[in-house]
Amino acid sequence: MTRKFFGTDGIRGTVGQPPITPDFVLRLAHAVGRVLKQTEERPTVLIGKDTRISGYMLESALESGFNSAGVDVVLLGPLPTPGVAYLTRAQRASLGVVISASHNGFADNGIKFFSARGTKLGDDWEHAVEAAIEQPPVWVDSAQLGKARRLDDAAGRYIEFCKSTFAHDLTLKGLRIVVDAAHGAAYQIAPKVFHELGAEVFEIGCAPDGVNINQDVGATHPEALIEAVNAQGADFGIALDGDADRLQIVDGAGRLYSGDEVLWLMVNERLERGEKVAGAVGTLMTNLAVELALTARGVGFVRAQVGDRYVLEEMEKRGWLLGGEGSGHLLALDKHTTGDGIISALQVLQACVRSGKTLAELLADVVLFPQTLVNVRLRPGQNWKDNPRLALELAQVQAELGDAGRVLIRASGTEPLLRVMVEARDANHVHACAERLAEAARAG
Numbered sequence: 001m002t003r004k005f006f007g008t009d010g011i012r013g014t015v016g017q018p019p020i021t022p023d024f025v026l027r028l029a030h031a032v033g034r035v036l037k038q039t040e041e042r043p044t045v046l047i048g049k050d051t052r053i054s055g056y057m058l059e060s061a062l063e064s065g066f067n068s069a070g071v072d073v074v075l076l077g078p079l080p081t082p083g084v085a086y087l088t089r090a091q092r093a094s095l096g097v098v099i100s101a102s103h104n105g106f107a108d109n110g111i112k113f114f115s116a117r118g119t120k121l122g123d124d125w126e127h128a129v130e131a132a133i134e135q136p137p138v139w140v141d142s143a144q145l146g147k148a149r150r151l152d153d154a155a156g157r158y159i160e161f162c163k164s165t166f167a168h169d170l171t172l173k174g175l176r177i178v179v180d181a182a183h184g185a186a187y188q189i190a191p192k193v194f195h196e197l198g199a200e201v202f203e204i205g206c207a208p209d210g211v212n213i214n215q216d217v218g219a220t221h222p223e224a225l226i227e228a229v230n231a232q233g234a235d236f237g238i239a240l241d242g243d244a245d246r247l248q249i250v251d252g253a254g255r256l257y258s259g260d261e262v263l264w265l266m267v268n269e270r271l272e273r274g275e276k277v278a279g280a281v282g283t284l285m286t287n288l289a290v291e292l293a294l295t296a297r298g299v300g301f302v303r304a305q306v307g308d309r310y311v312l313e314e315m316e317k318r319g320w321l322l323g324g325e326g327s328g329h330l331l332a333l334d335k336h337t338t339g340d341g342i343i344s345a346l347q348v349l350q351a352c353v354r355s356g357k358t359l360a361e362l363l364a365d366v367v368l369f370p371q372t373l374v375n376v377r378l379r380p381g382q383n384w385k386d387n388p389r390l391a392l393e394l395a396q397v398q399a400e401l402g403d404a405g406r407v408l409i410r411a412s413g414t415e416p417l418l419r420v421m422v423e424a425r426d427a428n429h430v431h432a433c434a435e436r437l438a439e440a441a442r443a444g
Contacts, residue, residue, distance in 0.1 A: 005133070006126040008307050010112025012101050015054040020109050022061040028111065029065025029097075031132035033146075035125070036071060036094050043094035044072045046087055048079035048154070050100040050185040050242050053210030054109045058099050062111070067146035068139050076154040078208075080185045080244030081112070082340035083158035089118035089337065090157070100185065100243040103220045106211045118337035120309055155189055162193045165335045166346045170353050173198035176234040177349075178250075180205040180225045182218025184242035190342055194238070197346075202232045205239070214241065219248040219328055219341070226254045236349065236359075240341040245308075246328040247341040249348055251359040259328040260287045262348060264366050265359075266322055266332060267299055269351040281314045281323030281331075283307070287368045288406045288423050308339050369405070370427035372434040376418040376441045384411070384418050387444030390437065397422065397433045405430070409437065 005011050005019050013020040036043040045066050049055035063073050081098045088096030096114035115121050177199045181187040187206040195201045204224060205217035217224045219241040229237040229250050237250035250256050267277050279300030294301045304310040308329040315323045324330035330344040351362060397407055405424030412419055418441055422434040
C-alpha cells in the first residue's frame with residue numbers, strides 16, 4: 001500500500017508548500033490523535049523541535065490539532081530528535097513528535113513520530129494515520145478538549161541521560177573538544193554534556209537565529225569542524241546535524257572519520273571489554289573493509305537498504321544491538337532506542353579514554369577501500385535493468401574484482417539517476433571499473 005504523505009522518515013518538505021502548511025499539520029495532528037484514541041482514552045503527546053523559525057508555527061498547529069481530538073500535549077522546546085525519543089519513553093507518554101527537517105536548510109521542515117517505547121513507528125501505523133487524514137474531523141466537545149503544558153527541564157533530563165551512557169569510572173578531563181551543533185537542536189545541550197563529563201569545550205554552530213541551521217556548519221559541512229580543531233589545537237571535534245541524530249568526528253590531526261569506521265570502533269570496543277557481539281548491521285553503501293574486519297573477528301554482518309529506519313528494522317529482526325551508516329547515523333540499542341549523535345560520540349571517546357589510544361591507533365587495522373560513485377542520468381522511461389551491455393560489463397567487472405571488491409548499482413529514490421558504485425583496494429582500478437559501468441549504462 002503506497003503512502004501519500006509519509007516518506008522514509010516522517011513527513012518533510014518546503015515550508016508553505018503542501019504538506020508543510022499549518023492547515024495540513026493541524027489536520028495531521030487531529031488524525032494522529034484520533035488514531036491514538038482508538039486504544040487509549042486520554043493520550044499524552046510530547047512535542048519537541050529544532051531551531052528553524054517555522055517551528056513556532058508548526059508547533060502551534062500540532063498543539064491545536066491534538067487538543068481538538070482530546071489529546072494532552074507536553075511542549076519540550078528545542079530538543080534533539082533522540083531526546084524526544086528518550087523523554088517519550090521516560091515520561092510514559094503515548095507518542096513523541098519531532099518538528100525537524102534534520103540536515104536540510106531552514107526553508108524545509110518536517111514532522112516525525114516516536115512510539116511510547118521511543119522507537120520509530122511502522123508502516124501500518126502510518127497507513128492508519130493517512131486514512132484518518134482523509135476523514136472529516138470529529139471535534140471533541142469542550143469538556144473533553146486536550147490541555148497543553150511545558151516541560152521546563154526537558155533539556156536537563158536529556159543531558160543526564162546522555163551522561164549516563166558514558167562509563168562511570170571514566171572522565172573526559174584533560175581533553176579539548178570542539179563541539180559543532182549545526183545551529184540546531186543540540187546547541188544548548190551538546191556542549192554541556194561534554195563539559196560536565198570533564199572536557200574543555202570549544203563551541204561552534206551553537207548560535208541559532210532561526211535561519212542559519214546547517215548553514216556551513218554541522219555534520220554536512222565538516223570542513224568548519226576541521227578548521228576549528230586545527231585552530232584550537234583540540235584533541236577531538238564533534239559535529240552534529242540539525243536534529244542531532246547524526247555524528248561526524250575528527251581527531252586532533254584534523255582527520256575526519258566515517259560512520260563506517262565508528263561502527264567498527266563501537267563493535268571492537270565491546271569485544272575488547274569481553275562482551276559478545278553477535279553481529280552488526282550496515283547498509284548497501286557500507287565500506288567492504290568494515291565487513292571484512294568484522295568477519296575476521298567472528299562478528300556477523302548484514303546490509304540493509306540505505307536509511308537508518310531500515311538498519312533499525314534489520315537489527316530488531318536479528319536481535320542485534322549495533323548498526324549504522326557511513327553518513328554518521330549510528331545505532332547502539334544497548335544505549336538508546338534510536339540513533340543519537342551525542343551518545344555515539346561518547347562511545348568513541350570512551351573507547352579512546354579507556355584504551356589510552358588515539359582514534360587513528362584504534363582504527364589502524366581498518367583501512368577503508370577506495371570507493372568511486374558515478375551518477376548516470378536516466379532518460380524518461382529508460383529501464384536500466386534490461387540493458388544487455390551493462391549486464392555484460394557488470395559480469396566482467398565482478399569477475400575482475402572477485403572477493404576483493406564490490407559493485408553496487410541502484411536507482412536513486414529521489415532523482416532520475418542510476419548510482420554506480422565500485423570499491424576495491426586499488427583506487428585506479430576502482431575508478432576505471434566505475435567509468436566502464438557508467439558508460440555502458442549511458443549507452444543502454
